[in-house]
Structure formats: C-alpha cells, structure tokens
Amino acid sequence: MPQLPNGKHIAIQATGFDALYDEAFNGTQAHKLMQIQTIADLYPYVEVIYFVHDIKGEHGKHATGPQAFPAGLRPAPGGYSLVTIQHEFKHWSRQDRKAFQEYLESDRIRSFFAELLEDVKQKQETLLKEGPELGRFLALCWKTGAHPLQE
Numbered sequence: 001m002p003q004l005p006n007g008k009h010i011a012i013q014a015t016g017f018d019a020l021y022d023e024a025f026n027g028t029q030a031h032k033l034m035q036i037q038t039i040a041d042l043y044p045y046v047e048v049i050y051f052v053h054d055i056k057g058e059h060g061k062h063a064t065g066p067q068a069f070p071a072g073l074r075p076a077p078g079g080y081s082l083v084t085i086q087h088e089f090k091h092w093s094r095q096d097r098k099a100f101q102e103y104l105e106s107d108r109i110r111s112f113f114a115e116l117l118e119d120v121k122q123k124q125e126t127l128l129k130e131g132p133e134l135g136r137f138l139a140l141c142w143k144t145g146a147h148p149l150q151e
Contacts, residue, residue: 002099002100002102002103004092004095004096004099004100005093005095005096005099006092006093006095006096008050008051008096009050009051009073010048010049010050010051010078010100010103011048011049011051011075012046012047012048012049012082012104012109012112013046013047013049014042014045014046014047014112014116015045015046015047016044016045016046016047016081017045017116017119017120020032020033020045021033021123024123024127024131024135024139025127025131025132025135026132026134026135027132027134027135027137027138030127030131030134030135030138030139030142031138031142031147031149031150033120033123033124033127033139034124034127034138034139034142034143034147035142036117036120036124038117039113039114039117042082042113042116042117042120043081043082043083044081044082044083045081046081046082046116047077047078047080047081048078048080048081048082048085049075049076049077049078050075050076050077050078051073051074051075051076052073052074052076053072053073053074054072054073054074082104124139127139128140128143
C-alpha cells in the first residue's frame, strides 16, 4: 500500500469478481466474464481503497503481515474502480497521480494482476466446460463471436 505525496494511504482490491462469477455462471452476465482478455479489462472490477484514521482503534491489530497497513488506520471504500478513478484525478496533484501510476506498475501489482487474469481465464474455461446450460451456451456464443452483445 503506497502513501501518496499528499500523505494519503491507498491500495487496490479485487472486490467485483465473486459477483461477476456468480452472474456469469447463472447466465445473466456470461459476456462480461468472457470479454476479459487483458489486464486492462480487469480494471472495472478492481476497487481503489483509502485508509483513514481509525479513531476507535479497532483495526490496529491488522498492522502486521503480508497485507499490512499502518497502525491507526483502517480501510475505507474509495468509491472508485481503476476505471472511474480517472475522474478523481482532477483533484489530485501531478505528484500523487505519478505515485499512484508507479504503484500500479510495481512488480507486486503486476504479479497481482497476472494472477487475477489467470484466475479469470480459468473461470472462463470452467464456465465453457462445466457451467450450467445457459451460462455455457452464452459463453460459447461469445467465444465463437456469435453473442448478441458482440458487434
């Protein structure tokens, strides 16, 4: 989790995938799962979170370990995905935008995205092979270029 030059601590988390997988497997959003092919395609499902002062001290125990954040802070939803955060950038300094971009380009985050993309590709294959009939059918339509939502 980086600290921006303005002092804010931020991070990202992939919160949208459980719902996406459920919706894809029940057939309603198979196209959204199947259209993910690149790391940039993951961005709508990756949330930017901020860390704010933990006045009650409830989260201090989480200040150690591989996903550590500083004692006295707690995670708070930022309200933005990696796509919509672009709108917030107009309120950020050039230095903060640069620091955030460097965080996204770090080896740790590149590895995170590579693993996430691999997980999505496995879910796509599972949907194609073992999903319920409607989900399987719509995923196959997408893969062959015949899905009604494809151009």
